[in-house]
Every structure is written in structure tokens, then in C-alpha cells.
Amino acid sequence: MLINLHVKNLALIEETEVDFTDHLNILTGETGAGKSILIGSIQSALGAKIPKDMIRNGCDSALIELIFHTKSEAVRKKMEEFEIPFEDGEIIISRRITNHRVINKVNDISVTIGRLKELSPLLLDLSGQHENQLLLKPQNHLKIIDSYHRNLITPIKEKTASLYHEYQELRQTLSEQNMGEEQRIREMEFLKYEIQEIEEANLQSGEDETLEAQYQKVSHAREILSDCSAVHEMTAGQSGCAGDLIGSAVQKLYTVESMDAGAKGLTEQLQTIDSLLNDFNRELSGYIDSMEFDGEQFAELEDRLNLINHLKAKYGDSIEKIQKYHDDSVEKYEKLSNYEEYISKIKRELSKVREKLDIQCDKLTSLRKDAAIPLTQLIKEALRDLNFLDVEFEIAFEQSEQYSPHGRDTVCFMISTNPGQAVRPLHEIASGGELSRIMLAIKSILADEEGIETLIFDEIDTGISGRTAQKVSERLACIAKKRQVIAITHLPQIAAMADAHYLIEKTSDSNSTISNIYLLTEEESIKELARMLGGVRITDAVLQNAREMRTLAKQ
Incomplete structure (x- = not known):
């Protein structure tokens, strides 16, 4: 359940915090007080798009934070999948909005908007005017049936979707291979040329990197040779070089050592340096000898690199990609060489996949029709509880000739709200007030099936009054x-x-307008009910009416 909502610097809200309770939490307030902003902030925290102009004027950023406590096994598995710490069933979701970016966090771990949208439907379900309008689209009726018996239907749907994509890929492959004899021969000749070009190059893995290093070395050989010769002159050249000077220094220290044994350590250190310098000079001489520039070798190296780079430009930017292109081309060439056999094989595979797809589609249809029987009855009973006294409700099935990832079923909710009137498609006859009640009926049924712990209804009372409002x-x-x-x-x-009544209130002064939300006491709740009943003037009679209404509600 949603325990706490904290909003800061969002639209009219400077800063507000709400602690929600179990059971029925009701939010009321004057039109324009900020009720929609509060619900919008919950939607935004759970992944909805946030316009930059929602940041309160004069502020650099806005913050929305939700705290949930849940026992849902589905939520636990999703948190484990995302590798987010999850202890004692607590989940804290926050979104900080600036002019440049939005930072999303779950339990203090940064997450992508995609992951936030994956998690949010497991925590709560929010119904508003937009969700009600979705009932007018028959394709959403199928989703409702699938949600009702999701444990049975989802595994078959996943198999169906997998087979459908395999079926579409085979159809696409078959379509692409539909070529004439002349085109096939032309394609084979082109592939043969490319295969031969790559094979003649006799490429070796890592060869390009080795050759590039050699090329850099050889192309700078003269510069390298000049600098190394200068270093050799300094360390082992004519009189006055480093080697001569260190040798003379060693002799001087021998003399000192003969007069003072305490200088022996210094002599040994300098001897070591002299020995290291001699080793260095030998290795440097060998390196210089190896740097003789060979023009013919350089030309061969350059030609080989040019060939490799030419192949990279045509077939891939690495030797591994060129080899893969070669292997793929060989496979295509072999298929075209045995074209009739290849096409026959695709057709056989397509036929097998179609048979499997038909089986899964039939299973889906059967499961959906089985689910539709109790669902129809439950919806009908729920609608009667919502003051559709003479309602008739049916779920009509049709089967398309075309496959889809969801099977071949098309479903339409059929309804009649008046006695003697035949059922007709929901989208043809339902008014706004009827849609909100139908959605309430469906949501209440699906919530039991899906295990959703929190339901939010934004203005569920649209278009209703009197006895119908009481039923809702x-x-x-x-x-x-x-x-x-x-x-x-x-x-x-x-x-x-x-069970908990909150008042959303807007206050203004000459500089700003602020929306706040308060948890009402029992007496304050009665006064708010009286305002809703009586409007501007609240009389004793209206207050008494509100008190009686509250007393009856508790019974």
C-alpha cells in the first residue's frame, strides 16, 4: 500500500506531505484547489512524463517521493531482478526534476524510466478519465480478459508471441528469396567475387594491429635512428660522455675507499650504476643496428595494410567482422546454389510453425472463452451493485484470419442498460458516467485476480448523482x-x-498561490461534507444532514 506522498516545488504545491491509511482514503476540495496536481504527482513519480513547466516558479528543481509497504511476491521478484535492496517490504520511489534532467531512484538506487514503468503497475493501479476512455477501444477488452486469468493465459500468450515472430521471420525470408533465375545467377556471381576477394587476402586474426605497429615503427625509422644515435653518443661516445665520466668517478671513489673504508658503500653503488649503463649501451647499440631502413620491406608493409583497410571499408571495420561477412556470404552462396531445395526447406519450416501457431491460438481462444464465462457474470453483478438495475452484459468473440502476437481473437464487450434493448458494443452506447462505473466494476474484479494492493480513482463520480452515487x-x-x-x-x-478524509485547499496572497492537503478530524470531515452538500452557506440543517450521512456510512 501507499504509505506516504511527499511533493515539493511542483506547480501550485510548495511542499506537502501526506500519510495515507488502510482502506478508503478520500480527497475532496474546491474545484481548482490542486486535486489533479496531487494525483498527477503520483503518476509522475511512477514514470509518467513530467513537463518542465511543472517546476514551481522561482525554483530550480521539484521533488516527488512515494513510500510503499508491500507484501507482493511479484514486487519482490521484480526488485530482485533489478538488483535493488528490498527489506521489510518497504519501497521508496523518488523523482527529482530539474530544467535539464530527471533523476529516478528506487530505494536510493538510480533506475531508468523503463524500469520504473515496469515496477509501478505492480504497486498500484490508477483510474482516471483517460483510462475510462480506453474502454471505448475493443482491443483493450482482450487485455481485460487476459488479465482476469493471467496465470493460465500468459504462458500460452508468450508461446504464441514467440511462434508468431518466428512465423513472420520465415515469411519475410521467403518473400526476400522470391527471385528469378537471372537475378539468382547475378547474386551468386557477386557473392563469389566477394568470397574470393576475402579468401585471397588470407587474413589472420590480429594481423592488422601487428602490421600497424610495425608500420609506425618503420615509417619513423630515420627519426628513431637519429635520436637513438644521439643518446648513444651521450652515454658511450667520445671523451666526456656519461660512461667515461662515471668510470672516472668510480676510480676516484676507489682512492677514497683506500683512505676511508666507510666510502665502500658509495663505491659499490656507483659501480652498479656503471654496470647498468654498460648494459644499457649494449642494448641500445643492438636496437640501433635493427633499425636499418628497408624500402622494399616498407612498401610491402604499406601494400598489405592498404589491402586490409580496403576490405574493412567494404565488409566490416575489423578482421573478425570481415571473416563473419565471408562466412555469411558462403552460406548465402550455398543456399542460392541449391535454391529450390532451400526454398522448399523454408516452406516446410513455415508450414510446421503455422501448425504450431494454430494450436497455440486455439488454446488461447479456449482459455479466453472459459475465462469470459465467470468474468461476464462477475461484471454483470458488479454493474447491478452500481445501479445498472436491468443491465445485460456479454463478451462477443470473433476470430480473424490474420495472426498477431496475441493470437487471432477479437473481443468486444456488449452491453444493454435498458430493459428490452438488445446488447450493443460498449463504445456505441456508453456515456461518460456509465464508463466510469463500468471501469470501477472491472477494476474491482481484476484487483482481486492481480493482487494489486492500492487502487486510485480520480473523479470516479463523473456524470453520476443521487442513488447511483450512493451505490458507487x-x-x-x-x-x-x-x-x-x-x-x-x-x-x-x-x-x-x-476511513480517512483529506482536504485539498488553495491559499493565495499578493505574491503566490499554494495548494496544501490536510487530514481532517471527524468534526472537520462533517463540516467538509456540509460544504459539499450546502455550497457557500452552511446552515445547522445542512450540518445535521452531513452528520447523519456520516453516521449512516459507518453502519
């Missing part, structure tokens, strides 16, 4: 018995059901 409030309270529910509402019937 009772449904929310029923859902909240098993999990945490957070809901924004304008209706007192729903607000009266709150």
Missing part, C-alpha cells in the same frame, strides 16, 4: 475492505464513506 460509494467501501483505495470526489455520498 458502497462499492468503493466494499473494495476498500480488502485493499487500500484512494479516491478524489466531489460527491458527499462518496466522501462520507471515508
